[in-house]
Amino acid sequence: MIKAFFTERRSWIAMFLFQQVLMLFIAYVDSSIPLTPILYMVYVSILIFIVFVLIRCRKETAFYKSLKAWENNLDVTNISEAETPFESIIERSITGQTEQLKQSATRHRLALENEKDELMAWIHEVKTPLTAMHLIIERTEDQSLKSQLAYEWLRIHLLLDQQLHQKRMSFIENDxxxxxxxxxxxxxxxxxxxxxxxxxxxxxxxxxxxxxxxxxxxxxxxxxxxxxxxxxxxxxxxxxxxxxxxxxxxxxxxxxxxxxxxxxxxxxxxxxxxxxxxxxxxxxxxxxxxxxxxxxxxxxxxxxxxxxxxxxxxxxxxxxxxxxxxxxxxxxxx
The missing domain is CATH 3.30.565.10 (Histidine kinase-like ATPase, C-terminal domain)
Known part of the structure:
Protein backbone atom coordinates (compact mmCIF):
# COMPACT_ATOMS: atom_id res chain seq x y z
CA MET A 1 0.00 0.00 0.00
CA ILE A 2 2.93 2.40 0.71
CA LYS A 3 4.31 1.70 -2.75
CA ALA A 4 0.91 2.45 -4.25
CA PHE A 5 0.72 5.72 -2.29
CA PHE A 6 4.08 6.96 -3.59
CA THR A 7 3.24 5.81 -7.11
CA GLU A 8 -0.01 7.77 -6.94
CA ARG A 9 1.83 10.92 -5.66
CA ARG A 10 4.91 10.63 -7.85
CA SER A 11 3.97 13.64 -9.98
CA TRP A 12 3.55 15.82 -6.84
CA ILE A 13 6.84 14.60 -5.41
CA ALA A 14 8.57 15.19 -8.74
CA MET A 15 7.14 18.71 -8.87
CA PHE A 16 8.42 19.50 -5.35
CA LEU A 17 11.91 18.15 -6.13
CA PHE A 18 11.96 20.08 -9.38
CA GLN A 19 11.22 23.32 -7.50
CA GLN A 20 14.08 22.68 -5.05
CA VAL A 21 16.52 21.93 -7.85
CA LEU A 22 15.31 25.05 -9.69
CA MET A 23 15.98 27.21 -6.62
CA LEU A 24 19.51 25.80 -6.31
CA PHE A 25 20.12 26.32 -10.03
CA ILE A 26 18.97 29.96 -9.89
CA ALA A 27 21.15 30.62 -6.83
CA TYR A 28 24.07 28.97 -8.63
CA VAL A 29 23.80 31.04 -11.85
CA ASP A 30 22.83 34.31 -10.13
CA SER A 31 25.78 35.56 -8.13
CA SER A 32 23.64 38.14 -6.37
CA ILE A 33 21.78 35.33 -4.53
CA PRO A 34 23.80 33.71 -1.73
CA LEU A 35 23.98 29.93 -2.22
CA THR A 36 24.41 28.90 1.43
CA PRO A 37 21.02 30.23 2.69
CA ILE A 38 19.33 28.66 -0.32
CA LEU A 39 20.94 25.28 0.49
CA TYR A 40 19.74 25.59 4.06
CA MET A 41 16.20 26.43 2.94
CA VAL A 42 16.14 23.48 0.52
CA TYR A 43 17.43 21.16 3.25
CA VAL A 44 14.75 22.27 5.73
CA SER A 45 12.05 22.15 3.06
CA ILE A 46 12.97 18.57 2.15
CA LEU A 47 12.92 17.48 5.82
CA ILE A 48 9.54 19.08 6.35
CA PHE A 49 8.27 17.55 3.10
CA ILE A 50 9.46 14.05 4.10
CA VAL A 51 7.71 14.28 7.48
CA PHE A 52 4.57 15.62 5.81
CA VAL A 53 4.54 12.82 3.22
CA LEU A 54 4.99 10.12 5.89
CA ILE A 55 2.14 11.53 7.97
CA ARG A 56 -0.14 11.80 4.94
CA CYS A 57 0.85 8.32 3.80
CA ARG A 58 -0.24 6.81 7.12
CA LYS A 59 -3.43 8.85 7.19
CA GLU A 60 -4.52 8.44 3.59
CA THR A 61 -3.70 4.74 3.20
CA ALA A 62 -5.80 3.64 6.20
CA PHE A 63 -9.02 3.75 4.16
CA TYR A 64 -7.51 1.93 1.20
CA LYS A 65 -5.88 -0.69 3.43
CA SER A 66 -9.27 -1.53 4.92
CA LEU A 67 -10.74 -1.54 1.41
CA LYS A 68 -8.05 -3.95 0.21
CA ALA A 69 -8.60 -6.21 3.23
CA TRP A 70 -12.36 -6.19 2.61
CA GLU A 71 -13.53 -9.68 1.69
CA ASN A 72 -15.94 -8.41 -0.96
CA ASN A 73 -18.91 -9.55 1.09
CA LEU A 74 -21.96 -7.53 1.99
CA ASP A 75 -20.56 -6.32 5.32
CA VAL A 76 -18.99 -2.87 4.91
CA THR A 77 -18.63 -2.14 8.65
CA ASN A 78 -14.95 -3.15 8.59
CA ILE A 79 -14.06 -0.47 6.05
CA SER A 80 -12.46 2.58 7.65
CA GLU A 81 -14.40 5.82 7.67
CA ALA A 82 -13.69 8.11 4.73
CA GLU A 83 -11.77 11.30 5.55
CA THR A 84 -11.36 12.95 2.17
CA PRO A 85 -13.88 13.95 -0.52
CA PHE A 86 -12.62 11.27 -2.93
CA GLU A 87 -12.76 8.59 -0.22
CA SER A 88 -16.31 9.70 0.56
CA ILE A 89 -17.29 9.23 -3.08
CA ILE A 90 -15.85 5.69 -3.02
CA GLU A 91 -17.51 4.92 0.31
CA ARG A 92 -20.92 6.10 -0.89
CA SER A 93 -20.58 4.12 -4.09
CA ILE A 94 -19.62 0.89 -2.28
CA THR A 95 -22.30 1.35 0.37
CA GLY A 96 -24.98 2.02 -2.24
CA GLN A 97 -24.03 -0.97 -4.36
CA THR A 98 -23.80 -3.19 -1.28
CA GLU A 99 -27.31 -2.23 -0.20
CA GLN A 100 -28.61 -3.00 -3.67
CA LEU A 101 -26.85 -6.39 -3.63
CA LYS A 102 -28.29 -7.14 -0.18
CA GLN A 103 -31.80 -6.38 -1.38
CA SER A 104 -31.25 -8.43 -4.53
CA ALA A 105 -29.80 -11.35 -2.54
CA THR A 106 -32.75 -11.23 -0.15
CA ARG A 107 -35.24 -11.29 -3.03
CA HIS A 108 -33.46 -14.21 -4.69
CA ARG A 109 -33.19 -16.12 -1.40
CA LEU A 110 -36.90 -15.69 -0.73
CA ALA A 111 -37.70 -16.75 -4.29
CA LEU A 112 -35.55 -19.87 -3.92
CA GLU A 113 -37.12 -20.68 -0.56
CA ASN A 114 -40.59 -20.32 -2.05
CA GLU A 115 -39.62 -22.46 -5.03
CA LYS A 116 -38.15 -25.12 -2.74
CA ASP A 117 -41.24 -25.13 -0.51
CA GLU A 118 -43.55 -25.35 -3.51
CA LEU A 119 -41.52 -28.20 -5.02
CA MET A 120 -41.45 -30.14 -1.75
CA ALA A 121 -45.19 -29.60 -1.33
CA TRP A 122 -45.73 -30.81 -4.91
CA ILE A 123 -43.63 -33.93 -4.27
CA HIS A 124 -45.68 -34.74 -1.19
CA GLU A 125 -48.89 -34.18 -3.17
CA VAL A 126 -47.69 -36.50 -5.94
CA LYS A 127 -47.01 -39.23 -3.39
CA THR A 128 -50.76 -39.53 -2.73
CA PRO A 129 -51.74 -40.66 -6.26
CA LEU A 130 -48.57 -42.77 -6.36
CA THR A 131 -49.75 -44.63 -3.27
CA ALA A 132 -53.16 -45.16 -4.85
CA MET A 133 -51.50 -46.31 -8.05
CA HIS A 134 -49.41 -48.83 -6.09
CA LEU A 135 -52.57 -50.29 -4.54
CA ILE A 136 -54.15 -50.60 -7.99
CA ILE A 137 -51.03 -52.32 -9.32
CA GLU A 138 -51.12 -54.79 -6.42
CA ARG A 139 -54.67 -55.79 -7.43
CA THR A 140 -53.68 -56.40 -11.05
CA GLU A 141 -54.04 -60.10 -11.92
CA ASP A 142 -51.92 -60.09 -15.08
CA GLN A 143 -48.50 -60.86 -13.60
CA SER A 144 -46.55 -59.68 -16.64
CA LEU A 145 -48.38 -56.36 -16.71
CA LYS A 146 -48.15 -56.09 -12.94
CA SER A 147 -44.37 -56.54 -13.06
CA GLN A 148 -43.94 -53.87 -15.75
CA LEU A 149 -46.20 -51.39 -13.96
CA ALA A 150 -44.48 -52.02 -10.62
CA TYR A 151 -41.09 -51.33 -12.20
CA GLU A 152 -42.21 -48.06 -13.78
CA TRP A 153 -43.89 -47.05 -10.50
CA LEU A 154 -40.64 -47.73 -8.66
CA ARG A 155 -38.66 -45.54 -11.07
CA ILE A 156 -41.02 -42.62 -10.47
CA HIS A 157 -40.92 -43.21 -6.72
CA LEU A 158 -37.10 -43.26 -6.64
CA LEU A 159 -36.81 -40.10 -8.75
CA LEU A 160 -39.24 -38.23 -6.49
CA ASP A 161 -37.44 -39.49 -3.39
CA GLN A 162 -34.12 -38.35 -4.83
CA GLN A 163 -35.51 -34.91 -5.66
CA LEU A 164 -37.01 -34.57 -2.18
CA HIS A 165 -33.72 -35.38 -0.48
CA GLN A 166 -31.83 -33.06 -2.81
CA LYS A 167 -33.99 -30.15 -1.65
CA ARG A 168 -33.59 -31.18 1.98
CA MET A 169 -29.81 -31.36 1.64
CA SER A 170 -29.38 -27.61 2.17
CA PHE A 171 -30.67 -27.84 5.74
CA ILE A 172 -29.60 -31.39 6.59
CA GLU A 173 -27.93 -30.19 9.82
CA ASN A 174 -31.37 -29.37 11.23
CA ASP A 175 -32.80 -32.69 10.09
Whole structure:
Protein backbone atom coordinates (compact mmCIF):
# COMPACT_ATOMS: atom_id res chain seq x y z
CA MET A 1 0.00 0.00 0.00
CA ILE A 2 2.93 2.40 0.71
CA LYS A 3 4.31 1.70 -2.75
CA ALA A 4 0.91 2.45 -4.25
CA PHE A 5 0.72 5.72 -2.29
CA PHE A 6 4.08 6.96 -3.59
CA THR A 7 3.24 5.81 -7.11
CA GLU A 8 -0.01 7.77 -6.94
CA ARG A 9 1.83 10.92 -5.66
CA ARG A 10 4.91 10.63 -7.85
CA SER A 11 3.97 13.64 -9.98
CA TRP A 12 3.55 15.82 -6.84
CA ILE A 13 6.84 14.60 -5.41
CA ALA A 14 8.57 15.19 -8.74
CA MET A 15 7.14 18.71 -8.87
CA PHE A 16 8.42 19.50 -5.35
CA LEU A 17 11.91 18.15 -6.13
CA PHE A 18 11.96 20.08 -9.38
CA GLN A 19 11.22 23.32 -7.50
CA GLN A 20 14.08 22.68 -5.05
CA VAL A 21 16.52 21.93 -7.85
CA LEU A 22 15.31 25.05 -9.69
CA MET A 23 15.98 27.21 -6.62
CA LEU A 24 19.51 25.80 -6.31
CA PHE A 25 20.12 26.32 -10.03
CA ILE A 26 18.97 29.96 -9.89
CA ALA A 27 21.15 30.62 -6.83
CA TYR A 28 24.07 28.97 -8.63
CA VAL A 29 23.80 31.04 -11.85
CA ASP A 30 22.83 34.31 -10.13
CA SER A 31 25.78 35.56 -8.13
CA SER A 32 23.64 38.14 -6.37
CA ILE A 33 21.78 35.33 -4.53
CA PRO A 34 23.80 33.71 -1.73
CA LEU A 35 23.98 29.93 -2.22
CA THR A 36 24.41 28.90 1.43
CA PRO A 37 21.02 30.23 2.69
CA ILE A 38 19.33 28.66 -0.32
CA LEU A 39 20.94 25.28 0.49
CA TYR A 40 19.74 25.59 4.06
CA MET A 41 16.20 26.43 2.94
CA VAL A 42 16.14 23.48 0.52
CA TYR A 43 17.43 21.16 3.25
CA VAL A 44 14.75 22.27 5.73
CA SER A 45 12.05 22.15 3.06
CA ILE A 46 12.97 18.57 2.15
CA LEU A 47 12.92 17.48 5.82
CA ILE A 48 9.54 19.08 6.35
CA PHE A 49 8.27 17.55 3.10
CA ILE A 50 9.46 14.05 4.10
CA VAL A 51 7.71 14.28 7.48
CA PHE A 52 4.57 15.62 5.81
CA VAL A 53 4.54 12.82 3.22
CA LEU A 54 4.99 10.12 5.89
CA ILE A 55 2.14 11.53 7.97
CA ARG A 56 -0.14 11.80 4.94
CA CYS A 57 0.85 8.32 3.80
CA ARG A 58 -0.24 6.81 7.12
CA LYS A 59 -3.43 8.85 7.19
CA GLU A 60 -4.52 8.44 3.59
CA THR A 61 -3.70 4.74 3.20
CA ALA A 62 -5.80 3.64 6.20
CA PHE A 63 -9.02 3.75 4.16
CA TYR A 64 -7.51 1.93 1.20
CA LYS A 65 -5.88 -0.69 3.43
CA SER A 66 -9.27 -1.53 4.92
CA LEU A 67 -10.74 -1.54 1.41
CA LYS A 68 -8.05 -3.95 0.21
CA ALA A 69 -8.60 -6.21 3.23
CA TRP A 70 -12.36 -6.19 2.61
CA GLU A 71 -13.53 -9.68 1.69
CA ASN A 72 -15.94 -8.41 -0.96
CA ASN A 73 -18.91 -9.55 1.09
CA LEU A 74 -21.96 -7.53 1.99
CA ASP A 75 -20.56 -6.32 5.32
CA VAL A 76 -18.99 -2.87 4.91
CA THR A 77 -18.63 -2.14 8.65
CA ASN A 78 -14.95 -3.15 8.59
CA ILE A 79 -14.06 -0.47 6.05
CA SER A 80 -12.46 2.58 7.65
CA GLU A 81 -14.40 5.82 7.67
CA ALA A 82 -13.69 8.11 4.73
CA GLU A 83 -11.77 11.30 5.55
CA THR A 84 -11.36 12.95 2.17
CA PRO A 85 -13.88 13.95 -0.52
CA PHE A 86 -12.62 11.27 -2.93
CA GLU A 87 -12.76 8.59 -0.22
CA SER A 88 -16.31 9.70 0.56
CA ILE A 89 -17.29 9.23 -3.08
CA ILE A 90 -15.85 5.69 -3.02
CA GLU A 91 -17.51 4.92 0.31
CA ARG A 92 -20.92 6.10 -0.89
CA SER A 93 -20.58 4.12 -4.09
CA ILE A 94 -19.62 0.89 -2.28
CA THR A 95 -22.30 1.35 0.37
CA GLY A 96 -24.98 2.02 -2.24
CA GLN A 97 -24.03 -0.97 -4.36
CA THR A 98 -23.80 -3.19 -1.28
CA GLU A 99 -27.31 -2.23 -0.20
CA GLN A 100 -28.61 -3.00 -3.67
CA LEU A 101 -26.85 -6.39 -3.63
CA LYS A 102 -28.29 -7.14 -0.18
CA GLN A 103 -31.80 -6.38 -1.38
CA SER A 104 -31.25 -8.43 -4.53
CA ALA A 105 -29.80 -11.35 -2.54
CA THR A 106 -32.75 -11.23 -0.15
CA ARG A 107 -35.24 -11.29 -3.03
CA HIS A 108 -33.46 -14.21 -4.69
CA ARG A 109 -33.19 -16.12 -1.40
CA LEU A 110 -36.90 -15.69 -0.73
CA ALA A 111 -37.70 -16.75 -4.29
CA LEU A 112 -35.55 -19.87 -3.92
CA GLU A 113 -37.12 -20.68 -0.56
CA ASN A 114 -40.59 -20.32 -2.05
CA GLU A 115 -39.62 -22.46 -5.03
CA LYS A 116 -38.15 -25.12 -2.74
CA ASP A 117 -41.24 -25.13 -0.51
CA GLU A 118 -43.55 -25.35 -3.51
CA LEU A 119 -41.52 -28.20 -5.02
CA MET A 120 -41.45 -30.14 -1.75
CA ALA A 121 -45.19 -29.60 -1.33
CA TRP A 122 -45.73 -30.81 -4.91
CA ILE A 123 -43.63 -33.93 -4.27
CA HIS A 124 -45.68 -34.74 -1.19
CA GLU A 125 -48.89 -34.18 -3.17
CA VAL A 126 -47.69 -36.50 -5.94
CA LYS A 127 -47.01 -39.23 -3.39
CA THR A 128 -50.76 -39.53 -2.73
CA PRO A 129 -51.74 -40.66 -6.26
CA LEU A 130 -48.57 -42.77 -6.36
CA THR A 131 -49.75 -44.63 -3.27
CA ALA A 132 -53.16 -45.16 -4.85
CA MET A 133 -51.50 -46.31 -8.05
CA HIS A 134 -49.41 -48.83 -6.09
CA LEU A 135 -52.57 -50.29 -4.54
CA ILE A 136 -54.15 -50.60 -7.99
CA ILE A 137 -51.03 -52.32 -9.32
CA GLU A 138 -51.12 -54.79 -6.42
CA ARG A 139 -54.67 -55.79 -7.43
CA THR A 140 -53.68 -56.40 -11.05
CA GLU A 141 -54.04 -60.10 -11.92
CA ASP A 142 -51.92 -60.09 -15.08
CA GLN A 143 -48.50 -60.86 -13.60
CA SER A 144 -46.55 -59.68 -16.64
CA LEU A 145 -48.38 -56.36 -16.71
CA LYS A 146 -48.15 -56.09 -12.94
CA SER A 147 -44.37 -56.54 -13.06
CA GLN A 148 -43.94 -53.87 -15.75
CA LEU A 149 -46.20 -51.39 -13.96
CA ALA A 150 -44.48 -52.02 -10.62
CA TYR A 151 -41.09 -51.33 -12.20
CA GLU A 152 -42.21 -48.06 -13.78
CA TRP A 153 -43.89 -47.05 -10.50
CA LEU A 154 -40.64 -47.73 -8.66
CA ARG A 155 -38.66 -45.54 -11.07
CA ILE A 156 -41.02 -42.62 -10.47
CA HIS A 157 -40.92 -43.21 -6.72
CA LEU A 158 -37.10 -43.26 -6.64
CA LEU A 159 -36.81 -40.10 -8.75
CA LEU A 160 -39.24 -38.23 -6.49
CA ASP A 161 -37.44 -39.49 -3.39
CA GLN A 162 -34.12 -38.35 -4.83
CA GLN A 163 -35.51 -34.91 -5.66
CA LEU A 164 -37.01 -34.57 -2.18
CA HIS A 165 -33.72 -35.38 -0.48
CA GLN A 166 -31.83 -33.06 -2.81
CA LYS A 167 -33.99 -30.15 -1.65
CA ARG A 168 -33.59 -31.18 1.98
CA MET A 169 -29.81 -31.36 1.64
CA SER A 170 -29.38 -27.61 2.17
CA PHE A 171 -30.67 -27.84 5.74
CA ILE A 172 -29.60 -31.39 6.59
CA GLU A 173 -27.93 -30.19 9.82
CA ASN A 174 -31.37 -29.37 11.23
CA ASP A 175 -32.80 -32.69 10.09
CA UNK A 176 -30.43 -35.09 11.87
CA UNK A 177 -31.40 -37.41 14.69
CA UNK A 178 -28.45 -39.57 15.68
CA UNK A 179 -29.36 -42.89 17.24
CA UNK A 180 -28.33 -46.54 17.37
CA UNK A 181 -29.71 -48.25 14.25
CA UNK A 182 -30.17 -51.93 13.47
CA UNK A 183 -28.65 -52.50 10.03
CA UNK A 184 -30.69 -55.63 9.29
CA UNK A 185 -34.13 -54.01 9.45
CA UNK A 186 -32.92 -50.90 7.63
CA UNK A 187 -31.34 -52.86 4.75
CA UNK A 188 -34.24 -55.31 4.44
CA UNK A 189 -36.69 -52.43 4.08
CA UNK A 190 -34.65 -50.93 1.23
CA UNK A 191 -34.38 -54.33 -0.50
CA UNK A 192 -38.13 -54.85 -0.17
CA UNK A 193 -38.79 -51.51 -1.87
CA UNK A 194 -36.62 -52.62 -4.80
CA UNK A 195 -38.20 -56.08 -5.00
CA UNK A 196 -40.09 -55.64 -8.27
CA UNK A 197 -37.01 -54.30 -10.04
CA UNK A 198 -34.78 -57.06 -8.67
CA UNK A 199 -37.25 -59.77 -9.72
CA UNK A 200 -37.40 -58.33 -13.22
CA UNK A 201 -33.60 -58.44 -13.52
CA UNK A 202 -33.13 -61.75 -11.72
CA UNK A 203 -31.09 -60.22 -8.91
CA UNK A 204 -30.80 -61.69 -5.42
CA UNK A 205 -29.07 -60.59 -2.23
CA UNK A 206 -26.51 -62.29 -0.02
CA UNK A 207 -26.53 -60.53 3.36
CA UNK A 208 -23.78 -61.08 5.93
CA UNK A 209 -24.00 -58.65 8.84
CA UNK A 210 -21.26 -59.36 11.39
CA UNK A 211 -21.69 -55.83 12.77
CA UNK A 212 -25.38 -55.42 13.47
CA UNK A 213 -25.64 -51.84 14.72
CA UNK A 214 -24.36 -48.39 13.78
CA UNK A 215 -24.76 -44.92 15.23
CA UNK A 216 -26.29 -42.65 12.60
CA UNK A 217 -29.44 -40.95 11.32
CA UNK A 218 -32.11 -43.37 10.09
CA UNK A 219 -33.59 -41.23 7.28
CA UNK A 220 -30.34 -40.16 5.72
CA UNK A 221 -28.52 -43.47 6.16
CA UNK A 222 -31.48 -45.19 4.47
CA UNK A 223 -31.17 -42.69 1.62
CA UNK A 224 -27.43 -43.38 1.22
CA UNK A 225 -27.93 -47.16 1.21
CA UNK A 226 -30.83 -46.74 -1.23
CA UNK A 227 -28.58 -44.93 -3.69
CA UNK A 228 -25.88 -47.60 -3.45
CA UNK A 229 -28.40 -50.42 -3.89
CA UNK A 230 -30.14 -48.82 -6.86
CA UNK A 231 -26.77 -48.20 -8.47
CA UNK A 232 -25.79 -51.85 -7.98
CA UNK A 233 -29.13 -53.16 -9.27
CA UNK A 234 -29.02 -50.83 -12.27
CA UNK A 235 -25.69 -52.16 -13.51
CA UNK A 236 -26.19 -55.85 -12.64
CA UNK A 237 -27.93 -58.67 -14.49
CA UNK A 238 -29.00 -62.07 -13.10
CA UNK A 239 -26.51 -62.10 -10.22
CA UNK A 240 -26.41 -61.63 -6.48
CA UNK A 241 -25.51 -58.44 -4.66
CA UNK A 242 -23.42 -59.06 -1.57
CA UNK A 243 -24.09 -56.87 1.48
CA UNK A 244 -21.81 -57.39 4.44
CA UNK A 245 -20.82 -55.50 7.56
CA UNK A 246 -17.91 -55.92 9.94
CA UNK A 247 -16.02 -53.96 12.55
CA UNK A 248 -12.45 -52.90 11.97
CA UNK A 249 -10.45 -50.56 14.21
CA UNK A 250 -13.53 -49.58 16.23
CA UNK A 251 -15.26 -48.54 13.01
CA UNK A 252 -18.14 -50.34 11.33
CA UNK A 253 -17.71 -51.05 7.62
CA UNK A 254 -20.73 -51.71 5.40
CA UNK A 255 -20.01 -53.04 1.91
CA UNK A 256 -22.34 -53.29 -1.07
CA UNK A 257 -20.72 -55.46 -3.73
CA UNK A 258 -22.22 -56.24 -7.10
CA UNK A 259 -20.94 -58.38 -9.96
CA UNK A 260 -22.08 -56.20 -12.81
CA UNK A 261 -20.21 -54.39 -15.54
CA UNK A 262 -17.92 -52.46 -13.18
CA UNK A 263 -16.52 -48.97 -13.57
CA UNK A 264 -13.84 -47.85 -15.98
CA UNK A 265 -10.64 -46.92 -14.04
CA UNK A 266 -10.67 -43.42 -15.53
CA UNK A 267 -14.18 -42.86 -14.12
CA UNK A 268 -13.51 -44.01 -10.54
CA UNK A 269 -12.53 -40.54 -9.30
CA UNK A 270 -15.63 -38.99 -10.91
CA UNK A 271 -18.45 -41.31 -9.85
CA UNK A 272 -19.45 -38.93 -7.04
CA UNK A 273 -19.38 -35.84 -9.25
CA UNK A 274 -22.66 -34.04 -9.84
CA UNK A 275 -24.36 -35.22 -13.02
CA UNK A 276 -21.69 -37.79 -13.92
CA UNK A 277 -23.22 -40.80 -15.71
CA UNK A 278 -20.13 -42.73 -16.94
CA UNK A 279 -18.23 -42.21 -20.17
CA UNK A 280 -18.91 -45.71 -21.55
CA UNK A 281 -21.94 -47.84 -22.32
CA UNK A 282 -24.73 -45.32 -21.93
CA UNK A 283 -27.48 -47.89 -21.96
CA UNK A 284 -29.56 -46.11 -19.36
CA UNK A 285 -30.52 -42.79 -20.89
CA UNK A 286 -32.71 -41.95 -17.87
CA UNK A 287 -29.79 -41.79 -15.44
CA UNK A 288 -29.49 -38.39 -13.78
CA UNK A 289 -26.03 -38.81 -12.25
CA UNK A 290 -27.32 -37.38 -8.98
CA UNK A 291 -27.71 -40.46 -6.76
CA UNK A 292 -24.08 -41.04 -5.79
CA UNK A 293 -23.43 -37.29 -5.66
CA UNK A 294 -26.21 -36.80 -3.09
CA UNK A 295 -25.15 -39.93 -1.20
CA UNK A 296 -21.63 -38.52 -0.89
CA UNK A 297 -22.92 -35.16 0.38
CA UNK A 298 -25.20 -36.80 2.95
CA UNK A 299 -22.42 -39.14 4.08
CA UNK A 300 -20.11 -36.19 4.65
CA UNK A 301 -22.63 -34.63 7.04
CA UNK A 302 -22.89 -37.93 8.94
CA UNK A 303 -19.09 -38.30 9.06
CA UNK A 304 -19.34 -41.43 6.93
CA UNK A 305 -16.55 -42.12 4.47
CA UNK A 306 -17.49 -43.70 1.13
CA UNK A 307 -14.91 -45.73 -0.78
CA UNK A 308 -15.36 -47.38 -4.14
CA UNK A 309 -13.39 -50.20 -5.74
CA UNK A 310 -14.19 -51.64 -9.13
CA UNK A 311 -12.88 -54.04 -11.77
CA UNK A 312 -14.33 -53.55 -15.28
CA UNK A 313 -16.46 -56.53 -16.19
CA UNK A 314 -16.21 -58.03 -12.71
CA UNK A 315 -18.21 -55.69 -10.47
CA UNK A 316 -18.06 -52.79 -8.04
CA UNK A 317 -17.81 -52.50 -4.27
CA UNK A 318 -18.98 -49.46 -2.35
CA UNK A 319 -17.89 -49.27 1.29
CA UNK A 320 -19.40 -47.09 3.99
CA UNK A 321 -16.97 -46.49 6.84
CA UNK A 322 -18.77 -45.17 9.90
CA UNK A 323 -17.00 -42.85 12.33
CA UNK A 324 -16.17 -43.84 15.86
CA UNK A 325 -18.87 -42.92 18.35
CA UNK A 326 -16.84 -40.16 19.99
CA UNK A 327 -16.26 -38.54 16.60
CA UNK A 328 -20.00 -38.15 16.16
CA UNK A 329 -20.23 -35.75 19.09
CA UNK A 330 -20.08 -32.73 16.79
CA UNK A 331 -22.96 -34.09 14.70
CA UNK A 332 -25.07 -34.92 17.75
CA UNK A 333 -24.58 -31.42 19.11
CA UNK A 334 -26.03 -29.83 15.99
Missing amino acids: LSIEVLELKSLIFKEIKDLQSWCIQKGIGFDIQLAAEEVLSDAKWLSFIIRQLLTNSVKYSEASDILIRSYEQGEQVHLEVEDFGRGIDPKDISRVFDKGFTSTTEHHDQTSTGMGLYLAKKAAKQLLIQIEVYSTPGAGTTFTLIFSKRNELAQVISV
